[in-house]
Amino acid sequence: MIELRNVHKAFGSNQVLRGVDLTIPSGTSMVIIGGSGTGKSVALKCVLGLIRHDSGQILLDGQDVTTGDRDAFLARFGMLFQGGALFDSLPVWQNVAFRLLRGSLKRPRAEAREIAIEKLRRVGLKPEQADKFPAELSGGMQKRVGLARAICAEPEIIFFDEPTTGLDPIMSGVINDLIREIVTEMGATAMTITHDMTSVRAIADNVAMLHDGVIKWTGPVAQMDDSGDPYLDQFIHGRATGPIEAVR
Amino acid sequence: MRLVTALLGRLGAQVLGMLAAVGRVTLFAIQTVTHLLRPPFYAREFGHALVQIGWLSLPVVGMTALFTGGALALQIYAGGARFNAETVVPSIVAIGLTRELGPVLGGLMVAARVASSIAAEIGTMKVTEQIDALTTLSTNPMKYLTLPRVLAATLAVPLLVGVGDVIGIMGGFLVGVGRLDFGAGTYLHNTLDFLETWDVVSGMIKGAVFGFIVALMGCYYGMNSGRGAQGVGRATKAAVVAASVLILASNYILTELFFSA
Numbered sequence: 208m209i210e211l212r213n214v215h216k217a218f219g220s221n222q223v224l225r226g227v228d229l230t231i232p233s234g235t236s237m238v239i240i241g242g243s244g245t246g247k248s249v250a251l252k253c254v255l256g257l258i259r260h261d262s263g264q265i266l267l268d269g270q271d272v273t274t275g276d277r278d279a280f281l282a283r284f285g286m287l288f289q290g291g292a293l294f295d296s297l298p299v300w301q302n303v304a305f306r307l308l309r310g311s312l313k314r315p316r317a318e319a320r321e322i323a324i325e326k327l328r329r330v331g332l333k334p335e336q337a338d339k340f341p342a343e344l345s346g347g348m349q350k351r352v353g354l355a356r357a358i359c360a361e362p363e364i365i366f367f368d369e370p371t372t373g374l375d376p377i378m379s380g381v382i383n384d385l386i387r388e389i390v391t392e393m394g395a396t397a398m399t400i401t402h403d404m405t406s407v408r409a410i411a412d413n414v415a416m417l418h419d420g421v422i423k424w425t426g427p428v429a430q431m432d433d434s435g436d437p438y439l440d441q442f443i444h445g446r447a448t449g450p451i452e453a454v455r
Numbered sequence: 456m457r458l459v460t461a462l463l464g465r466l467g468a469q470v471l472g473m474l475a476a477v478g479r480v481t482l483f484a485i486q487t488v489t490h491l492l493r494p495p496f497y498a499r500e501f502g503h504a505l506v507q508i509g510w511l512s513l514p515v516v517g518m519t520a521l522f523t524g525g526a527l528a529l530q531i532y533a534g535g536a537r538f539n540a541e542t543v544v545p546s547i548v549a550i551g552l553t554r555e556l557g558p559v560l561g562g563l564m565v566a567a568r569v570a571s572s573i574a575a576e577i578g579t580m581k582v583t584e585q586i587d588a589l590t591t592l593s594t595n596p597m598k599y600l601t602l603p604r605v606l607a608a609t610l611a612v613p614l615l616v617g618v619g620d621v622i623g624i625m626g627g628f629l630v631g632v633g634r635l636d637f638g639a640g641t642y643l644h645n646t647l648d649f650l651e652t653w654d655v656v657s658g659m660i661k662g663a664v665f666g667f668i669v670a671l672m673g674c675y676y677g678m679n680s681g682r683g684a685q686g687v688g689r690a691t692k693a694a695v696v697a698a699s700v701l702i703l704a705s706n707y708i709l710t711e712l713f714f715s716a
Contacts, residue, residue, distance in 0.1 A: 252587070255590075255591060257587050257590060257591070278593050281590070281591060281592075281593045282593055284591060285591075286588070286591045288584045288587070288588055289584070290583055290584060292583060292584040292585050292587065292588035293585075293588075294580075294585055294588070295585075305592050305594070306592050306593065309495065309497070309594065310495070310593050310594065311593070312593075356592075
């Protein structure tokens with residue numbers, strides 16, 4: 208279980224998180240929604256320790272994420288980055304098997320390649336793509352490779368940062384379905400940030416709405432449409448008028 | 456009075472900013488070096504960096520040394536002719552190249568080629584979240600990106616300087632024999648007679664320091680690159696400028712250490 212308790216984070220005078228409280232039970236898929244620049248990515252990076260939060264607590268299974276063995280902590284995570292964040296200098300299979308080629312999870316090269324090809328197949332890519340470089344792939348393919356990399360070491364927790372941004376609607380649907388299937392079959396805890404409502408409905412068990420640095424509403428995805436929360440209503444219906452200022 | 460206070464305030468802020476930057480670079484250097492002592496060591500990355508920094512810099516360093524050796528021979532001949540000392544051309548070319556021009560010009564050429572490419576590569580990795588991706592994949596970016604490059608440059612640049620010395624002396628030889636009517640045997644004899652081992656070794660030690668500076672600046676500015684193409688551009692420019700200035704400054708300090716009476 209991941210818990211954020213009164214988490215604050217500021218960059219200079221810009222207070223991004225103003226006391227975020229959120230609980231993500233193990234084995235569930237939480238989607239955090241909110242407008243651009245509301246701190247969704249910052250919250251996610253705080254959990255991973257990529258950004259150090261200023262105050263508050265972030266707990267993973269009851270243990271503060273800032274203490275303990277960092278390598279063991281990170282080994283429990285997989286992450287799909289918004290732009291893929293694939294390593295340009297490495298072929299696709301080495302990107303996917305990155306964790307299996309070094310460090311505590313190191314496997315023989317041939318075995319790591321086999322696992323990478325199997326994961327590529329799982330996300331709908333043919334083995335022929337394994338030896339290409341990321342720059343030779345389309346945006347949708349790069350997302351799939353990023354997804355294959357995120358699941359390669361079979362992590363307990365997977366984070367998805369804007370998984371469908373920049374993709375056409377059909378490819379977005381494919382990625383959403385893949386995420387849902389993979390999270391379900393692995394039994395993983397998932398945390399996704401997005402402002403794509405189609406993704407929310409496809410991926411989420413629970414939804415949290417982040418606005419003004421705090422969680423305005425959280426609950427099961429089935430209750431999202433009848434929440435009665437004016438912020439959430441404005442966001443999910445894409446209205447220009449309401450409590451959220453259209454120009455931020 | 457207010458104007459003076461404001462000016463002093465600005466000056467103070469600039470000095471503090473500069474000292475903070477020196478502190479950050481120093482901490483970065485210490486962190487890099489301490490990673491050398493702790494596993495894991497990424498040998499594949501080190502080998503790749505060695506080829507990129509050492510082998511692929513050879514043409515540019517070689518060309519620089521060749522033309523510098525030739526020009527130096529012409530200058531020393533013209534200057535020496537004023538007091539009938541034309542015969543010193545081979546020995547001054549050799550000493551000048553091995554002690555000063557070889558390492559300094561080689562270092563500057565490597566700074567232009569390598570510091571810029573390292574800063575641009577790592578800076579791009581930063582803005583495209585590849586550095587964050589490394590961290591989430593349990594790989595320390597300092598160990599994976601910085602240490603192999605810094606170590607490779609520290610080992611490769613002295614070798615480049617050594618090869619550059621030979622090519623530079625050959626440049627002087629070609630001009631000396633072809634244009635200044637030196638006998639080939641006499642030129643080589645004079646070169647070897649006056650050249651001491653320390654001349655060559657001191658230049659190579661300088662090369663190691665310059666290599667360390669070049670890669671360190673490339674990595675530091677790349678890791679601290681700002682957002683977007685402009686951020687990467689600024690990081691690249693800052694890396695080359697800082698590396699070049701530090702090469703020239705450290706060259707003076709090393710020359711004082713090695714050769715002051």
